[in-house]
Amino acid sequence: MNTLFIKYHLHLLALLLFTLSAVLICTFSLGFLKPSGELDYFDALGEGGMTLITLVWIGFILLSRPAGRVTNWLFSGLLLMNISLLLDFIDEFIVYPENSAWLTAIESLPAPVGMVIMSTALYHWYKEQMTINAQLRRTERFYRDHSLTDFITGLYSAKYMKKQIKYQLVYSKNSLNVFTLMMIDIRQFDQFNRVFGHQQGDNLLREIGQVITMNIRDQDLACRYASDRFIVLLPNTPTTLAQTFAWHIENSIANLAFKVGSEQQTHYQQVTLCCKEFDGKQNDYQVLELMNQAMEGTKNKNKTHHSKQVA
Amino acid sequence: MRGYERHDEVLDAQQLLLSLIDLAKQRGAHPDKLLKGTKLFYSDLSKKNLSKSPLTCSANTLLIVIENCTKLVKGNEISFLLGRRYFPSHIGVLGQALMNCRHLAEMIRVCQCFQLNCFPLMNLQLKHFNNNTYFIFQSAVGQLSKNQQIFITEFLLSALLAAIKYRCGVLPNLNIYLAYPEVQHIEQYHTHLNMKANINIQFNQQIFMVAIESKQLYLPFNDSSTSLKSVALQQSAQLRAKEHRHNFIQQLNSYLYQSLTTQSDLSQECCAQYFGYSCATLKRKLANHYLNYQGIIDALRSQQAIFQLIVCQHSNEKIAGALYFNDVSNFRKAFKRWTGMTPNTMREQVCLN
Numbered sequence: 001m002n003t004l005f006i007k008y009h010l011h012l013l014a015l016l017l018f019t020l021s022a023v024l025i026c027t028f029s030l031g032f033l034k035p036s037g038e039l040d041y042f043d044a045l046g047e048g049g050m051t052l053i054t055l056v057w058i059g060f061i062l063l064s065r066p067a068g069r070v071t072n073w074l075f076s077g078l079l080l081m082n083i084s085l086l087l088d089f090i091d092e093f094i095v096y097p098e099n100s101a102w103l104t105a106i107e108s109l110p111a112p113v114g115m116v117i118m119s120t121a122l123y124h125w126y127k128e129q130m131t132i133n134a135q136l137r138r139t140e141r142f143y144r145d146h147s148l149t150d151f152i153t154g155l156y157s158a159k160y161m162k163k164q165i166k167y168q169l170v171y172s173k174n175s176l177n178v179f180t181l182m183m184i185d186i187r188q189f190d191q192f193n194r195v196f197g198h199q200q201g202d203n204l205l206r207e208i209g210q211v212i213t214m215n216i217r218d219q220d221l222a223c224r225y226a227s228d229r230f231i232v233l234l235p236n237t238p239t240t241l242a243q244t245f246a247w248h249i250e251n252s253i254a255n256l257a258f259k260v261g262s263e264q265q266t267h268y269q270q271v272t273l274c275c276k277e278f279d280g281k282q283n284d285y286q287v288l289e290l291m292n293q294a295m296e297g298t299k300n301k302n303k304t305h306h307s308k309q310v311a
Numbered sequence: 312m313r314g315y316e317r318h319d320e321v322l323d324a325q326q327l328l329l330s331l332i333d334l335a336k337q338r339g340a341h342p343d344k345l346l347k348g349t350k351l352f353y354s355d356l357s358k359k360n361l362s363k364s365p366l367t368c369s370a371n372t373l374l375i376v377i378e379n380c381t382k383l384v385k386g387n388e389i390s391f392l393l394g395r396r397y398f399p400s401h402i403g404v405l406g407q408a409l410m411n412c413r414h415l416a417e418m419i420r421v422c423q424c425f426q427l428n429c430f431p432l433m434n435l436q437l438k439h440f441n442n443n444t445y446f447i448f449q450s451a452v453g454q455l456s457k458n459q460q461i462f463i464t465e466f467l468l469s470a471l472l473a474a475i476k477y478r479c480g481v482l483p484n485l486n487i488y489l490a491y492p493e494v495q496h497i498e499q500y501h502t503h504l505n506m507k508a509n510i511n512i513q514f515n516q517q518i519f520m521v522a523i524e525s526k527q528l529y530l531p532f533n534d535s536s537t538s539l540k541s542v543a544l545q546q547s548a549q550l551r552a553k554e555h556r557h558n559f560i561q562q563l564n565s566y567l568y569q570s571l572t573t574q575s576d577l578s579q580e581c582c583a584q585y586f587g588y589s590c591a592t593l594k595r596k597l598a599n600h601y602l603n604y605q606g607i608i609d610a611l612r613s614q615q616a617i618f619q620l621i622v623c624q625h626s627n628e629k630i631a632g633a634l635y636f637n638d639v640s641n642f643r644k645a646f647k648r649w650t651g652m653t654p655n656t657m658r659e660q661v662c663l664n
Contacts, residue, residue, distance in 0.1 A: 147385065148385075149385075150386060151337075151338040151339050151385065151386065152337075158496070158498040159495070159496075190395075198396075199337075225498050225502065226388060226496075226498040226499045226501065226502040226503065227388065227391070227499070227502040227503055228502070229498075229502050285497075288497065288498065288501070289507060292506070292507045292508075
């Protein structure tokens with residue numbers, strides 16, 4: 001389990017411990033234990049279970065969210081609900097003397113307040129999620145599956161792209177709209193890895209992935225293919241238009257001033273691009289095969305082109 | 312001379328293990344979870360080794376880590392990345408020797424002589440036919456799981472191709488036959504192994520084999536030095552233990568291969584006697600490798616049959632004769648039992664490709 005976020009929540013954890021121990025001390029010092037004959041175990045089990053589950057929820061909130069306003073609200077709402085439930089639970093074991101009966105009177109008070117705070121928090125969580133969704137557009141299409149993301153670049157992996165190509169092929173066949181796939185290959189990536197190490201190679205991949213997503217439209221989808229290759233799906237787009245986008249991407253990457261660690265020197269990268277139009281007559285496997293052949297063709301053409309320039 | 316076995320702790324694989332674990336770690340897996348079942352901890356591997364003898368591990372340890380890795384890490388690129396980095400830095404002084412070989416054939420020869428240092432999990436066998444050379448690879452440590460087989464094959468292929476590309480400058484045309492059916496992550500084969508460009512890869516061939524034009528093996532490298540090579544080889548030989556030069560499975564295979572060709576006694580008793588074991592010990596050793604005696608003989612014969620079928624393109628009669636079957640129908644039945652398809656189906660499959 002990733003416990004990275006916990007260290008930003010130490011104050012919240014302290015607050016949690018303090019509140020719970022305060023409640024426990026308060027109740028136990030004011031009341032007396034019930035005789036065992038009067039205990040209703042069934043009730044105690046249910047209320048104890050609810051208390052425990054809200055505690056688990058608090059734990060998950062702290063584990064999964066960075067520090068911030070929404071997290072604080074979620075936490076305080078849940079904590080207030082937890083206090084109510086805990087008081088209710090302890091009630092099963094303890095009787096209070098006449099002069100401390102106010103404790104039973106206020107025990108249900110924190111819960112509604114907590115629920116109101118929780119609702120506000122959830123509303124803001126929704127807002128926050130909308131913002132994150134907006135950041136994710138161009139890297140995601142209609143469907144979310146975190147198990148298909150590529151760990152290095154944060155884009156989706158080839159497996160996700162294959163699924164999307166499958167849908168797109170069916171759609172294109174029915175609607176007679178063509179779509180274009182674009183493949184982007186970093187030139188001399190092996191050499192970059194050899195000189196600067198694989199960690200830096202991974203960083204370069206991540207940044208190039210970001211540059212690609214910046215240069216495509218909202219309906220397009222960019223994924224990492226494999227190794228130093230990226231693949232972009234451009235729905236309802238003929239090759240001619242895709243070529244223009246390809247030119248944009250090539251230019252932006254050529255101008256990406258990548259710096260290794262804290263060094264001052266910049267390293268500019270060249271990429272090889274190829275676009276191919278599909279109309280839904282092929283299957284997904286053939287599509288990928290054709291893309292790879294197109295890529296090899298472009299690479300060979302570039303090689304002869306460059307050697308001519310040298311001559 | 313005793314050969315190494317699956318559970319012998321003789322592999323100097325600390326570097327390989329560490330780089331595998333580091334790669335997996337960068338992709339979000341926990342190092343100690345990767346090492347689960349090996350009785351090793353990440354801190355054991357990465358701490359400075361003060362004793363003179365290097366940290367060794369068994370082939371089984373390596374296989375467990377590979378299995379864990381395929382289960383814990385999403386994406387299937389680790390085997391390829393590891394393979395691309397393997398040559399020449401991960402094999403110590405032997406890498407020096409390999410870097411100074413005159414041509415590919417010599418590199419292959421060195422690899423065969425120093426199998427334990429070079430690649431302990433697979434055996435390499437060479438066959439020649441019609442101006443082509445065929446590298447046939449086989450597990451050196453017994454039965455592998457599906458995941459392990461795919462991982463090791465991918466690793467070996469990318470290491471081999473990276474080495475060839477590094478030394479020759481360009482990749483020659485290669486034909487690769489793989490034993491397992493086509494995988495989901497075909498994109499990795501496209502990019503890392505240049506599939507569909509000058510590397511032709513065929514899946515589901517029941518044999519792991521790489522074919523190369525024989526003349527490619529003898530194209531001289533520009534920067535090789537015989538003297539540096541012999542020094543490096545001497546150093547490697549000094550480091551190499553007297554025992555464990557080859558592996559038990561390889562010894563067993565070559566013994567059985569000879570018995571098959573000379574048609575001598577193939578019984579388990581005879582084999583145990585040859586190796587100086589009792590019959591029960593031999594059985595136990597095979598069980599350690601998840602193998603059985605008849606299975607090994609079948610695998611050997613099926614390998615010969617497949618080679619003659621898809622490479623030499625011999626007729627059923629000829630293959631049946633070469634493998635000492637009494638008649639063709641017996642051969643067809645046996646072939647179906649070994650590979651799950653009849654010889655003719657396999658032939659058609661080859662023609663289609």
